[in-house]
Amino acid sequence: MGERGVRNAEVEGSNPLPSTITLSTILSGLILIALLAAGCAGGSGWGYPSASVTTLMWGWERHFSLEWTVEPEKGGERRVSGYVYNHHGEFALSVQLLAQALDPAGAVVGQRIEWVPQGVGGFGRTYFEVPHLPPSNNYRVTVWAYTWLQSDGDMR
Numbered sequence: 246m247g248e249r250g251v252r253n254a255e256v257e258g259s260n261p262l263p264s265t266i267t268l269s270t271i272l273s274g275l276i277l278i279a280l281l282a283a284g285c286a287g288g289s290g291w292g293y294p295s296a297s298v299t300t301l302m303w304g305w306e307r308h309f310s311l312e313w314t315v316e317p318e319k320g321g322e323r324r325v326s327g328y329v330y331n332h333h334g335e336f337a338l339s340v341q342l343l344a345q346a347l348d349p350a351g352a353v354v355g356q357r358i359e360w361v362p363q364g365v366g367g368f369g370r371t372y373f374e375v376p377h378l379p380p381s382n383n384y385r386v387t388v389w390a391y392t393w394l395q396s397d398g399d400m401r
Contacts, residue, residue, distance in 0.1 A: 294343050294389070296353050305388040308333040309365070311342075313386050318376060325375040325386055331365040336394035338364035342373055343389040346381035355379035358389050365391075 313327025325344045331337050340361035346354050355378050365371045378384070 294345070294353075294356055294358065296347075296351060299343060299345070299385065299387040299389075301390045302388060305391070308337070309388050309391075311386050311388070313373075315378075315384055321380055322376070323378045323380055323384075325378060325384060327373060327386075328370045329361055329365055329373055329388070330370045331367060333393070334367040336364060336366050337391045338394050339390065339392040340364055340371075341389040341391070342375060343387050344375035344378060345385045346378045347383040347385060348381065349383070351383075354381060364394075 309332065310330045311327060312330070313325050316324050316326065318324050323346070329340065329342065341358050342361060343356060343358050345356040348354050357375050357378060359373065359375045361371050361373050363371065375386070
């Protein structure tokens with residue numbers, strides 16, 4: 246009878262896998278990939294607005310202040326509108342604001358991120374609107390993100 250077992254196929258010109266790759270090496274690699282994917286896929290992690298994550302720019306309050314009101318829209322929704330003030334001498338471009346509607350316990354029931362249309366000049370102010378928020382008794386508005394204009398090349 247013939248010999249039973251698994252043999253490496255030897256094909257002329259081929260380079261078989263090194264024998265040092267073991268099942269434990271493969272499993273370790275798969276576990277590492279799974280852990281990295283789980284860490285990147287967290288829905289409430291940094292970079293996604295929530296009740297505890299309200300900005301991507303820590304310390305924005307040193308450079309900006311906000312003055313805003315809430316008004317009703319058609320269909321029962323609310324619109325937050327007001328001014329963002331730049332207390333820094335440089336032009337702020339790519340400014341985004343986060344507006345959140347909160348329930349009485351402080352949980353977020355609705356939120357939107359909106360661009361400030363033309364940025365905010367140094368020591369200036371710019372009008373903004375964040376439409377289509379759900380009705381609530383409490384709202385919060387924060388600067389989500391911004392970039393300082395460092396040269397004329399930033400505007401192109």
